[in-house]
Amino acid sequence: TTTLMSGKRGLIMGVANDRSIAWGIAQALAAQGAELAFTYQGDALEKRVRPLAESLGSSLVMSCDVSDDASIDATFEELGKSWESLDFVVHAIAWANRDELKGLYLNTTRDNFVRCMDISCYSFTAVAQRAVPMMREGGSLLTLSYYGAERVMPHYNVMGVAKAALEASVRYMSADLGNENIRVNAISAGPIRTLAASGIGDFRYILKWNEYNSPLRRNVTLDQVGSSALYLLSDLSSGVTGEVHHVDSGYHTVGMMAVDAAPQ
Ligand code: NAD
Secondary structure, three states: OOOOOOOOEEEEEOOOOOOOHHHHHHHHHHHOOOEEEEEEOOHHHHHHHHHHHHHOOOOOEEEOOOOOHHHHHHHHHHHHHHOOOOOEEEEOOOOOOHHHOOOOHHHOOHHHHHHHHHHHHHHHHHHHHHHHHHOEOEEEEEEEEOHHHOOOOOOOOHHHHHHHHHHHHHHHHHHHHHHHOEEEEEEEEOOOOOOOHHHOOOHHHHHHHHHHHOOOOOOOOHHHHHHHHHHHHOHHHOOOOOOEEEEOOOHHHOOOOOHHHOOO
16 A cells, blocks of 8 residues: 655654654654654764664664754765665754743843854755755755744744744745755744753743643644644645744634633
């Protein structure tokens, strides 16, 4: 039987553990027959990522630090030894100094600003540069964003500025790569309890707020982000590029919910 992703090969970047958004996406893709390769950041994460990858039948597991061009080059060189072509990439990577994911945006330091932009925004472009030559029959590139790119969210600070730049880069790359039948999109996910999210101040309050103020009156799950990613990475979305697709229980559409939406 053929499935949505059978015959398709993709690279998953950003699994840290089984709560990672990248892991939710990987599971949805594998369930539809995709062949996956994984990257992890640093030796400490290898022992977490390798068993997860193997549970989905993948033994292509590589180290990659996206702040280092040589490391990205090495990753794609290694990938090229096993695979002669690539159909999709998932970029689920971001970083900011925890000390500045609370308090005022105004206090952002130059060093944290530059590093956050580099890892959370530029790295998607750097990865695309290496992935595109392998996408011989077109492809799909996907990154992860958050509503803090569009509107002020408490404590998101420099990460909101980086996500705004990331979303703009999705639009520019979609125009650059459209003639090669390579699509570039983002999922703007609602808040999910992950390692990265644990660094954001008052995250429990943010989860509650989103639950009470979303049309669907609940937070999103890894499975829900995974299945939306499956759509954007499969041929089902062959007419979609340059898009920031909200998977947030509809939160982004709301100015104010009615009184009866609040917990009684
Ligand atoms: P996570 O901590 O599981 O994943 C973040 C990943 O980034 C980790 O695997 C980490 O190793 C990787 N990373 C950081 N710096 C790196 C570097 N220099 N090189 C390579 N990898 C590096 O958390 P997550 O929430 O799954 O985050 C994935 C993406 O989803 C991020 O872009 C995040 O901003 C985005 N996102 C998260 C939420 C949320 O509420 N959790 C909501 C919307 C968007």
